[in-house]
Amino acid sequence: MTKWKLTFEFLLLLVCLLALAGCDGSAKERDKAIAEAAEAKVELARVKAALEKTRTEKDDLEAEMAQILEDFEEAKSKAATVVQIYEELQEQVGELANERDAAVAEAKDAQAMVEKLNEQLKEKTGEIRVLEEWIKELQATIQQLQDQVEQMGEQLSEELYEEPNEQSEQEVTDENNV
Numbered sequence: 001m002t003k004w005k006l007t008f009e010f011l012l013l014l015v016c017l018l019a020l021a022g023c024d025g026s027a028k029e030r031d032k033a034i035a036e037a038a039e040a041k042v043e044l045a046r047v048k049a050a051l052e053k054t055r056t057e058k059d060d061l062e063a064e065m066a067q068i069l070e071d072f073e074e075a076k077s078k079a080a081t082v083v084q085i086y087e088e089l090q091e092q093v094g095e096l097a098n099e100r101d102a103a104v105a106e107a108k109d110a111q112a113m114v115e116k117l118n119e120q121l122k123e124k125t126g127e128i129r130v131l132e133e134w135i136k137e138l139q140a141t142i143q144q145l146q147d148q149v150e151q152m153g154e155q156l157s158e159e160l161y162e163e164p165n166e167q168s169e170q171e172v173t174d175e176n177n178v
Contacts, residue, residue: 007047014040 014036 011040
């Protein structure tokens with residue numbers, strides 16, 4: 001609004017200057033008045049453009065306000081629905097409170113059972129570690145025994161291989177001597 005008022009005052013000042021200049025003035029004053037009038041026309045064109053822009057903005061704002069009011073009414077309707085749903089949920093909350101209390105009691109029982117099972121698990125884990133150590137020891141013993149069996153097998157093979165050769169040599173010599 002103050003911009004319009006300022007523009008209006010400027011135009012009024014220009015009109016007064018032109019009126020005071022009158023027709024009796026010199027050519028210089030007349031040229032000055034014409035220049036001021038031209039400036040006033042330019043300013044008037046700017047003011048008209050600003051006025052048109054303001055009218056367009058006003059129309060846009062009115063359309064936006066109508067949309068906002070429509071959205072508000074829709075939101076108001078949804079809020080009423082939400083309130084109704086809320087009241088229904090409040091009724092269900094009372095029912096669920098009892099179920100929750102029962103579930104909490106069951107959860108406590110389950111927690112106690114979990115703790116008991118955790119203790120058993122720790123015990124069994126310790127037992128498993130001991131058994132794993134035994135298994136390692138047994139595997140080492142088995143490996144040692146297998147190595148001994150292989151060595152004995154090799155020795156036995158060597159002895160068996162050597163004995164028949166000695167007998168066959170004695171037989172050959174006995175047969176030759178005969």
